[in-house]
Each structure stands twice: as C-alpha cells, then as structure tokens.
Amino acid sequence: xxxxxxxxxxxxxxxxxxxxxxxxxxxxxxxxxxxxxxxxxxxxxxxxxxxxxxxxxxxxxxxxxxxxxxxxxxxxxxxxxxxxxxxxxxxxxxxxxxxxxxxxxxxxxxxxxxxxxxxxxxxxxxxxxxxxxxxxxxxxxxxxxxxxxxxxxxxxxxxxxxxxxxxxxxxxxxxxxxxxxxxxxxxxxxxxxxxxxxxxxxxxxxxxxxxxxxxxxxxxxxxxxxxxxxxxxxxxxxxxxxxxxxxxxxxxxxxxxxxxxxxxxxxxxxxxxxxxxxxxxxxxxxxxxxxxxxxxxxxxxxxxxxxxxxxxxxxxxxxxxxxxxxxxxxxxxxxxxxxxxxxxxxxxxxxxxxxxxxxxxxxxxxxxxxxxxxxxxxxxxxxxxxxxxxxxxxxxxxxxxxxxxxxxxxxxxxxxxxxxxxxxxxxxxxxxxxxxxxxxxxxxxxxxxxxxxxxxxxxxxxxxxxxxxxxxxxxxxxxxxxxxxxxxxxxxxxxxxxxxxxxxxxxxxxxxxxxxxxxxxxxxxxxxxxxxxxxxxxxxxxxxxxxxxxxxxxxxxxxxxxxxxxxxxxxxxxxxxxxxxxxxxxxxxxxxxxxxxxxxxxxxxxxxxxxxxxxxxxxxxxxxxxxxxxxxxxxxxxxxxxxxxxxxxxxxxxxxxxxxxxxxxxxxxxxxxxxxxxxxxxxxxxxxxxxxxxxxxxxxxxxxxxxxxxxxxxxxxxxxxxxxxxxxxxxxxxxxxxxxxxxxxxxxxxxxxxxxxxxxxxxxxxxxxxxxxxxxxxxxxxxxxxxxxxxxxxxxxxxxxxxxxxxxxxxxxxxxxxxxxxxxxxxxxxxxxxxxxxxxxxxx
Ligand code: F58
Numbered sequence: 084x085x086x087x088x089x090x091x092x093x094x095x096x097x098x099x100x101x102x103x104x105x106x107x108x109x110x111x112x113x114x115x116x117x118x119x120x121x122x123x124x125x126x127x128x129x130x131x132x133x134x135x136x137x138x139x140x141x142x143x144x145x146x147x148x149x150x151x152x153x154x155x156x157x158x159x160x161x162x163x164x165x166x167x168x169x170x171x172x173x174x175x176x177x178x179x180x181x182x183x184x185x186x187x188x189x190x191x192x193x194x195x196x197x198x199x200x201x202x203x204x205x206x207x208x209x210x211x212x213x214x215x216x217x218x219x220x221x222x223x224x225x226x227x228x229x230x231x232x233x234x235x236x237x238x239x240x241x242x243x244x245x246x247x248x249x250x251x252x253x254x255x256x257x258x259x260x261x262x263x264x265x266x267x268x269x270x271x272x273x274x275x276x277x278x279x280x281x282x283x284x285x286x287x288x289x290x291x292x293x294x295x296x297x298x299x300x301x302x303x304x305x306x307x308x309x310x311x312x313x314x315x316x317x318x319x320x321x322x323x324x325x326x327x328x329x330x331x332x333x334x335x336x337x338x339x340x341x342x343x344x345x346x347x348x349x350x351x352x353x354x355x356x357x358x359x360x361x362x363x364x365x366x367x368x369x370x371x372x373x374x375x376x377x378x379x380x381x382x383x384x385x386x387x388x389x390x391x392x393x394x395x396x397x398x399x400x401x402x403x404x405x406x407x408x409x410x411x412x413x414x415x416x417x418x419x420x421x422x423x424x425x426x427x428x429x430x431x432x433x434x435x436x437x438x439x440x441x442x443x444x445x446x447x448x449x450x451x452x453x454x455x456x457x458x459x460x461x462x463x464x465x466x467x468x469x470x471x472x473x474x475x476x477x478x479x480x481x482x483x484x485x486x487x488x489x490x491x492x493x494x495x496x497x498x499x500x501x502x503x504x505x506x507x508x509x510x511x512x513x514x515x516x517x518x519x520x521x522x523x524x525x526x527x528x529x530x531x532x533x534x535x536x537x538x539x540x541x542x543x544x545x546x547x548x549x550x551x552x553x554x555x556x557x558x559x560x561x562x563x564x565x566x567x568x569x570x571x572x573x574x575x576x577x578x579x580x581x582x583x584x585x586x587x588x589x590x591x592x593x594x595x596x597x598x599x600x601x602x603x604x605x606x607x608x609x610x611x612x613x614x615x616x617x618x619x620x621x622x623x624x625x626x627x628x629x630x631x632x633x634x635x636x637x638x639x640x641x642x643x644x645x646x647x648x649x650x651x652x653x654x655x656x657x658x659x660x661x662x663x664x665x666x667x668x669x670x671x672x673x674x675x676x677x678x679x680x681x682x683x684x685x686x687x688x689x690x691x692x693x694x695x696x697x698x699x700x701x702x703x704x705x706x707x708x709x710x711x712x713x714x715x716x717x718x719x720x721x722x723x724x725x726x727x728x729x730x731x732x733x734x735x736x737x738x739x740x741x742x743x744x745x746x747x748x749x750x751x752x753x754x755x756x757x758x759x760x761x762x763x764x765x766x767x768x769x770x771x772x773x774x775x776x777x778x779x780x781x782x783x784x785x786x787x788x789x790x791x792x793x794x795x796x797x798x799x800x801x802x803x804x805x806x807x808x809x810x811x812x813x814x815x816x817x818x819x820x821x822x823x824x825x826x827x828x829x830x831x832x833x834x835x836x837x838x839x840x841x842x843x844x845x846x847x848x849x850x851x852x853x854x855x856x857x858x859x860x861x862x863x864x865x866x867x868x869x870x871x872x873x874x875x876x877x878x879x880x881x882x883x884x885x886x887x888x889x890x891x892x893x894x895x896x897x898x899x900x901x902x903x904x905x906x907x908x909x910x911x912x913x914x915x916x917x918x919x920x921x922x923x924x925x926x927x
Contacts, residue, residue, distance in 0.1 A: 209244035281304075381472060405443050558896055561893075638867045675864035696720070
C-alpha cells in the first residue's frame with residue numbers, strides 16, 4: 084500500500100478530521116518541544132520550523148525504509164555525484180510529493196496560520212550556480228518518483244550562491260547564510276563519517292606476499308560528516324537521500340599542538356579543515372586554478388566513494404561486482420577525480436591488480452558534459468595537483484600511459500592525435516585535462532541535448548568518439564513537472580486536472596490530451612484566465628515594491644538565466660531600445676504593450692555581465708519614466724533570481740526569451756519550464772530549443788537567427804560587426820543611442836565597453852542576428868494581438884511538452900547508461916508505535 088492509499092483509508096473513516104487534528108497537534112508539539120516556544124513568543128520562523136518538522140516526521144519512516152533498502156543486495160543504486168544541488172525550497176515540494184498539501188493547508192488554516200506565508204518564509208538552499216545544479220535537483224526528484232534507489236552526493240556549503248541585491252543599478256553580492264534560521268530537513272549522521280587525506284608523499288613497500296605496493300602518507304586529514312536530506316518521490320514509498328558532506332578537523336584543536344604551546348597553529352589547522360565546505364564557488368574566472376576548489380572536489384568524491392564501498396561491503400566480501408550495485412554519474416568534470424580515487428582505493432587499499440581495478444572503475448563511472456565553451460573546460464596545473472594529491476597524480480600518469488598506448492596502437496604515427504587525447508596538456512604550464520580523464524575513465528559519456536551531443540561527437544570529443552564509437556550518448560535534459568507545474572502553477576494544475584485528470588503529473592505525455600481543447604472556446608477562456616491571474620498576482624506583489632505600474636494585459640516578455648554574453652541579454656536590450664527609438668521618433672507609433680522582465684546573477688568578477696545588468700537597469704530607468712512611452716514598455720529587473728523566484732516567473736510569462744548564439748547553449752532547462760507553463764518561445768536553433776520546436780511544431784515557435792553551421796562559416800569568413808552598424812539604420816540608431824550617454828545621464832563612458840564589444844568584437848554575433856530578431860519580435864507582437872491564436876499556440880506548447888519531463892530523461896539514463904530498474908520500497912519499519920519499541924540489540 085502506498086501512502087496516498089493509506090491517506091484515503093484514514094479519510095474514509097473520519098472525513099479527514101482525525102488526520103487534520105493530528106497535524107495541528109504536531110504543529111503545537113513541535114513549537115513547544117522543539118522550538119521551546121509558545122504562541123506568545125513564536126516568530127514566523129518558529130512556525131515554519133514547526134510545520135516543516137511535522138511534514139518531515141511524516142516521511143521519516145519512508146526515508147528510513149528507503150535508506151535501509153539501499154544496503155540490501157538486490158538493488159542497484161544510482162549515485163549522482165555533483166558539486167552542486169540547487170534544490171529550491173523543500174516544504175512545498177514535499178507537501179506535493181507526499182500528497183499532504185491540502186491537509187496541511189487546512190490544518191494550518193485551522194491553526195490560524197497562513198501556509199503561503201510559511202512557504203514563502205523558507206530560505207532556499209542555494210547550493211548551485213544555475214542549470215547544472217538545478218538539473219541535479221530535478222533528477223533526484225524523478226529518480227525517487229520512478230522508485231530508482233539513488234543517492235545524491237555533494238557538498239554541504241555553509242555559504243551557498245551569493246544573494247544579489249541591486250544598488251544604483253549595479254549588482255551587489257551578499258553572502259548567503261542559508262543555515263542561520265535552522266535547517267529542519269537534514270539529519271547529521273556522525274557515525275558515517277569518512278577520513279580524507281591531503282598532501283604528503285607516497286612510498287613503496289612490499290606486502291606480505293612480496294608484491295610491491297604504494298602507500299600514500301597524507302600530510303593532513305580532514306573528516307567528512309554526512310548530512311542527509313530526504314528526497315521524496317511523488318506518491319510512492321521511495322524517499323531517496325541527498326547526502327551532503329561537511330568538513331571538520333579530525334581532532335579537537337586543543338590536543339598536541341596546544342600542549343606544545345602552538346595554540347594558533349592548532350586552531351589554523353581546524354579552520355583549514357572547515358574551510359573546505361565553507362563556500363560555493365560562483366561560476367567565475369577567479370576559481371580557475373583555485374586549490375580550495377580542487378580540495379572541495381576531492382573531498383566530496385573521496386567521502387562518497389568510501390561511503391559506497393562501505394555500503395557494498397556490508398553484503399559482499401569483495402568489490403569485484405561493485406558496478407553491479409553502484410553506478411556513479413559524474414555531473415560535469417567537477418567530480419572527475421573519482422577516476423584516480425576509485426583506482427587508488429581499489430589498488431592501494433583493497434589490493435586489486437591494475438587491470439581489474441580499471442575494469443571496475445570504468446564500469447562504475449559515467450560522465451555528463453554540460454558545456455562546449457572551451458574556456459569552461461576544467462584543467463588543473465600539475466604542480467598544484469601534485470601538491471594536494473600526489474598519489475592521484477601518479478595514478479593519472481599511469482592511466483595516461485595506458486590511454487596513449489591504446490591511441491598509438493590504433494593510430495600509429497598520429498602524433499597530433501596523441502597530443503590531443505592525452506590527459507596531460509604539455510603546453511607551457513603542464514595541466515591535467517579533466518574532460519579527457521572523465522572520458523577515458525567512464526563507461527559512458529553523454530551530452531544534454533541532441534544538438535549538443537552531436538557537436539560533442541563531431542568537434543569537442545571527436546577523437547574519443549572515433550576511438551570508442553558508441554560511447555557518447557545523448558540524454559536530453561528534462562525538468563520535474565511536480566515542482567515546475569504542480570507546485571508553482573496551482574491555477575494551471577487545477578485546470579489541467581479538471582480537463583484531463585492528474586496522470587500527467589507522473590506521465591507528462593498525457594498532456595497531449597489537452598490538444599483536443601485547443602479550439603474549445605470555454606477551455607481557451609479558462610486558459611487565458613489562468614495566465615491573466617498569474618500575471619495579476621505579480622503585478623500586485625513583487626513589482627509593486629518598485630513602484631512601476633504594470634498592465635497585466637501587456638505581453639510579459641521574460642529572460643531569466645545567468646547573465647552571460649553568449650546568452651545575449653544585450654541582444655534583448657537592442658530590441659527594447661529599437662522599440663524605444665521608434666516611439667521617440669513617432670510617439671503615436673503602433674506598439675504592442677510589453678513588460679520586459681530580466682533576472683539573473685553575474686559572476687562577481689565577470690566585468691561585461693555586470694555591466695549588462697547595469698545597462699538593463701539604466702534603460703529601465705529611462706524607458707519606464709519617459710512620458711512619450713506612456714507605459715507601453717516597462718522594464719523590470721527581478722533581483723536575486725533563484726528557484727523561488729522561478730516559481731513566480733515561469734507561470735506569469737507570455738514570451739520566453741531563449742536567444743543564445745546557436746552552438747553555445749548546451750541545452751537550457753528554463754526554456755522547458757516556460758513552455759510547460761504556457762509561454763511561447765522566441766529562440767534560436769540552439770541546445771534543447773531545437774527539440775522543443777520539433778515537439779511543439781515550427782508554427783508554434785518563433786524562430787530567428789543563424790544556425791550553428793552559418794555561425795561557424797561566418798566566423799571563418801571573417802565577421803565584421805561594424806558593417807551591420809553601417810548598413811542597418813535602426814541598429815545604428817540603437818547603438819548611437821547607447822553611445823550618446825542617453826541611458827547614463829549623459830555619461831558616454833559608462834556603456835562604452837558594451838558598445839565597443841558590439842562594434843569591434845561581438846563574439847556572440849548580436850549584430851548579425853539583430854535584424855532577424857527584431858523582425859521575429861514583430862511577428863510575436865502581431866500574434867499576441869490575436870488572442871485566440873496565441874491561446875491556441877500556448878495550449879499546444881503545453882500539450883506537447885511531455886518529452887521534457889525529467890522522468891523521461893532519468894528513464895533514458897536508466898536504459899541507455901545505468902541499466903537499472905525501479906525497486907519499490909517495502910515497508911519493513913513502520914512508524915514508531917505509541918508504546919515505543921524494543922531494541923533487538925544493545926546500542927553500541
Ligand atoms: C548548464 N551549465 C548549461 N554550468 O549551460 C545549460 O545549457 C544546461 O542546460 C545545464 O547546464 C544543464 O545541463 C551549467 O549550469 C555551471 O553552472 C557550471 C558550474 C560550475 C562552474 C562552471 C559553470
């Protein structure tokens with residue numbers, strides 16, 4: 084019996100009153116006994132914690148059963164190794180997945196609390212930069228929902244992604260102290276700690292059988308303490324585990340060093356150990372070559388592999404069949420040090436011979452690539468690496484020797500191929516190429532959208548693809564409909580449930596059933612009302628604070644994502660300024676009213692990205708206040724774009740801007756979230772846009788811009804952005820407006836770097852795509868004027884989004900890569916009975 088059925092049974096008996104009363108009692112109990120508060124002293128945070136603890140307690144037995152099932156022999160476990168998990172707030176999602184939302188809403192209401200206020204209060208764990216971290220979170224949700232035993236392994240950063248404030252139009256970074264209000268979801272598992280070594284040296288010795296072996300004598304050790312967070316599947320018994328490691332010093336700092344008088348030396352060691360999990364590195368130039376970043380990577384990889392091995396050995400004597408029970412997915416190259424670490428554990432600790440260890444390693448690890456940008460490919464300087472992980476460097480050299488022997492055997496005399504495929508980059512400063520390491524040490528490599536995988540096969544990983552045909556797979560990304568529709572868009576959810584039931588929540592292809600309503604006038608009216616009400620919500624709330632009057636009838640044209648030149652937020656601005664110029668030239672010009680919404684963080688040291696944020700805010704200031712515009716154009720920059728803001732932004736959008744230069748965005752996942760919530764896309768043939776367009780139909784997608792092939796050709800032929808400036812009057816008008824200081828209170832210097840980059844560099848071909856973009860936007864406006872047509876297109880977009888559920892992506896991984904099957908959890912441990920339990924063995 085799954086818990087949704089259990090819920091129904093109780094309800095039949097007492098019409099739900101008993102369970103509601105129990106919930107209310109549990110709130111009061113937790114407030115009193117856990118927070119030590121009464122209603123006289125309780126803060127909103129106390130109430131949040133009391134409600135969260137109540138919900139957590141209701142899945143605890145499922146969590147315990149699921150964790151215990153992991154160590155049983157029968158099931159294969161997927162371990163998702165990721166330096167980032169951008170989980171978003173837990174409470175609402177857990178309520179949805181546990182089927183408790185309505186009951187808890189009623190219980191809180193009856194208890195005099197406002198569930199929305201409580202949900203809103205939750206501080207989200209921002210343990211990720213963007214797409215890659217959020218993808219990991221969607222995949223955990225789907226793994227649990229599909230009842231695949233899985234563990235997400237990562238780092239418990241004390242400070243997550245910085246909070247963004249906007250001050251005078253500029254981004255300001257504020258540290259994210261997400262743990263301060265208390266984290267009711269995690270459980271510290273002190274007994275499962277792991278020791279991780281760093282630095283030191285290696286030595287050889289002969290074992291009892293006279294075999295030569297290597298021993299690593301680390302210079303210092305750090306302890307990893309796991310904190311487990313439950314990840315409940317949707318209405319199933321499976322509650323998987325997100326296990327995040329926190330670093331601590333191995334001993335209390337007041338022992339030896341203190342005794343010899345070196346108090347500060349001892350404290351420093353403690354601080355150094357704790358620093359490892361102190362802060363998430365923002366996706367930034369400054370983390371390049373950072374020793375602490377490598378320490379983070381090795382720390383969580385080593386803890387996680389040790390944890391997997393420990394679990395395996397509970398039921399097995401040896402590790403020969405390790406890969407039959409554990410599949411480890413490397414989320415980008417950040418955990419690629421798993422290749423030499425698993426080899427080290429197998430060879431040095433468990434005394435496997437090299438070939439057997441290599442076989443086990445390669446059958447365990449799988450690698451996902453998330454980028455084609457050459458500058459984003461990880462590489463580590465040899466000296467730095469050796470200093471931190473001397474034994475691993477030796478192992479990497481040995482792995483590389485085997486790789487290069489294989490390359491030479493297959494391609495005799497092809498020296499340049501050997502150079503390209505080598506794990507060691509021999510140019511000036513010698514580097515370890517983590518991509519090559521991950522590719523060689525994994526059983527499978529995958530790209531994250533069809534086009535991206537194709538480019539990996541044909542360009543970035545061409546050599547590996549030729550040498551190991553069939554090793555590179557495609558798994559197009561997906562997002563979870565539980566969070567991205569059921570939780571965040573309750574109005575759309577209600578309408579869909581009324582029309583086609585709720586099977587789509589776990590079988591998103593079912594949305595196809597709404598196609599038949601695409602010409603149903605009443606349904607279309609209801610559809611429009613959903614969007615309109617979602618828009619009214621935000622015009623009433625968030626935007627009001629900024630004093631901008633917003634017309635909910637206007638088109639909400641939204642671009643939310645990390646700020647990066649390749650994503651071309653500045654191309655969006657060129658269009659906005661075009662419309663503005665048209666109004667200035669003729670205030671009566673016919674304009675479809677639009678609200679342009681931007682959101683996203685810039686890496687703290689990314690000069691151009693930060694300047695683009697300032698430009699968005701500066702254009703907003705001028706346009707929003709110009710009387711000629713008469714409110715027809717409004718620009719709004721939502722500060723601190725994160726998962727919580729995503730919940731608001733996707734449901735309210737009419738138009739989704741997916742305008743990266745073709746060939747740059749590996750996949751994108753925001754594009755999917757918008758489309759699922761009824762926004763239409765204006766986009767290039769890039770990443771998953773290509774597949775979204777295929778699914779929804781070319782007639783329901785606003786395509787513009789060069790494709791990847793023409794981009795490539797244009798760059799080869801010699802791209803000259805100034806020519807577009809010279810030949811295109813409107814573009815020249817826009818760039819001249821920028822030059823003039825019009826958006827900078829007359830200061831002609833402030834935006835000169837953006838102007839110069841557009842005119843003389845324009846790496847991402849904004850000028851070349853400008854005209855097509857502006858024309859396409861005019862088509863968007865015309866279509867928007869035809870409400871009936873727009874609504875039809877919107878319905879068809881949602882109807883055809885089935886492919887982009889992360890349930891499909893995870894099923895693809897299960898079949899193509901991990902070879903795992905669902906393993907429903909049998910409940911061996913029930914809730915703690917009222918009379919307590921008898922412990923069958925003495926406590927250790
Ligand atoms: C993103 N990468 C891709 N990296 O850009 C996006 O197209 C894709 O949809 C998504 O992965 C999921 O596959 C991404 O988010 C990072 O944030 C890195 C974090 C660590 C530093 C370097 C960037």
